[in-house]
Amino acid sequence: MTEPDAYTSPRFQRYKPAPEAGIRLVCLPHAGGAAPFYLEFARTLHPDVDVLAVQYPGRQELWREPVIESLTELADRVAAELVPWCDRPVALFGHSLGALLGYEVARRLADAGRPAAALFASGRRAPSVRRPEIAHLLNDRDLVRELAALGGTDPRVLEDEEVLRLTLPVVRADYRAVDSYRYEPGPPLDCPVTVLTGRDDPQVRPQEAEAWRGHAGGEFEVVTFSGGHFFLVEHSRAVTELVAARLAALSGADR
Numbered sequence: 486m487t488e489p490d491a492y493t494s495p496r497f498q499r500y501k502p503a504p505e506a507g508i509r510l511v512c513l514p515h516a517g518g519a520a521p522f523y524l525e526f527a528r529t530l531h532p533d534v535d536v537l538a539v540q541y542p543g544r545q546e547l548w549r550e551p552v553i554e555s556l557t558e559l560a561d562r563v564a565a566e567l568v569p570w571c572d573r574p575v576a577l578f579g580h581s582l583g584a585l586l587g588y589e590v591a592r593r594l595a596d597a598g599r600p601a602a603a604l605f606a607s608g609r610r611a612p613s614v615r616r617p618e619i620a621h622l623l624n625d626r627d628l629v630r631e632l633a634a635l636g637g638t639d640p641r642v643l644e645d646e647e648v649l650r651l652t653l654p655v656v657r658a659d660y661r662a663v664d665s666y667r668y669e670p671g672p673p674l675d676c677p678v679t680v681l682t683g684r685d686d687p688q689v690r691p692q693e694a695e696a697w698r699g700h701a702g703g704e705f706e707v708v709t710f711s712g713g714h715f716f717l718v719e720h721s722r723a724v725t726e727l728v729a730a731r732l733a734a735l736s737g738a739d740r
Contacts, residue, residue, distance in 0.1 A: 494566040495546050498538045500524050501531035507736040508574045508602060509535045510728070511567060513583030513590070515608070516659035517632070517652065519544045526578075529725045534732055537570065539563060539583075543655050552658035556582070556666045560589035567594065574602035576732060580717060581688070582663050584609035588700065591674050600675055602735050605728060607681040608714055610693030611700060618664040625653055632656070635688075636715040673702035679731060680707045681724065683716030 497511070498520040510530065512523035520538035527536035541559065543552035553559045567575070567590065575594070579587030584606035591601040610616070620631050629649065632638045642648050678701035682694040691709075698705050708727060710716040717724045 496540055496563065496566045497570070498540055498546075499536070500527040500538065501536065503530075503532040503535040506533055506535040506573075508576060508732050509537060509570060510576050510578055510732065511570075511587075511590075512536060512538045513563075513577065513579035513586045514539065514541065515581035515583055516663060517638070517656035518580075518583070521545075522580075523578075525721060526725060526728075529722075530729055530732075533729070533736075535573075541659070543658065552655055554658050554661045554665065556586055556662045557589060559662065560586055560593060564590045564593035564597070568597060568599060571599040574735060575599070576603040576605070576735070577601050578605040578607065578728060579609070580607040581609050581714070582659055583607075585612055585663065585666060588612050588674070591676070592671060595675065603677045603679065603731060604674060605679045605681065605731075606697055607717055607724075608683065608686060608689060610689050611696035612666075612668040613670075613699060614693045614696050615668070618660065620657075620660040620664075625649070628653060628656065636713060636718070673700050675702045677701075677704040677731070677735075678706075679727075680705075681717065681727075682707065682709050683712040683714060684709055685712060686714045686716065688714055 512526055514520065514522050520540040523536065523538040527538065530536055540547050542550035571594065577587040577591055587604055587606060591604050594601050620628060623631060642652065678697055680694050680697045682689050694707050710720045710723065712719045
């Protein structure tokens with residue numbers, strides 16, 4: 486297989502390139518997260534899957550880019566820059582904010598005639614299920630407590646005032662993007678949808694995970710793990726094995 490003609494976007498980090506892989510997995514981070522969160526995915530799935538980790542504006546390599554407080558605007562940008570990479574099947578994996586973003590990117594790819602091969606929606610209730618979210622309105626101390634309670638953030642980051650000074654505005658913008666998101670009804674995705682959830686995740690009730698079924702036009706499943714919002718850190722091996730198995734089945738079907 487050949488590489489896309491135009492790999493010019495810093496939006497996608499490719500830690501373990503696998504140009505001969507039959508399928509690509511595009512990974513979308515959680516609120517406040519960055520592309521390296523999926524480094525272990527890339528290492529484990531290589532060389533059978535070519536993993537692209539999305540880097541959001543305002544962090545790391547893209548720190549000069551203004552943060553985007555509109556999830557749909559970010560979906561427009563990611564989908565447009567992803568099209569050159571759709572020379573082979575592309576699946577999407579998103580956690581929390583990334584799950585919503587993955588869903589919206591999948592819709593845009595379908596509109597562009599490049600439907601996603603699969604969507605893995607982790608740690609997020611269905612797009613059509615709305616609950617008010619006020620984390621972006623919290624003062625700094627309470628926002629740090631919120632991040633600590635959810636897990637997924639290195640405690641050393643939460644104890645470093647200089648790092649927090651740079652990080653909290655990005656986190657607030659991401660949370661604001663989630664809170665301002667409004668689902669627009671449309672046709673279900675024409676691809677398998679796998680929902681991953683933590684049994685003790687306060688942000689996703691069982692019925693809210695099941696509600697993703699209404700957004701799936703094909704195969705659908707909910708897989709529940711022990712743990713809270715960042716269950717996928719505790720169960721990284723099991724999550725990666727599940728994703729690998731589903732992608733292998735898709736690749737086999739494409740042959």
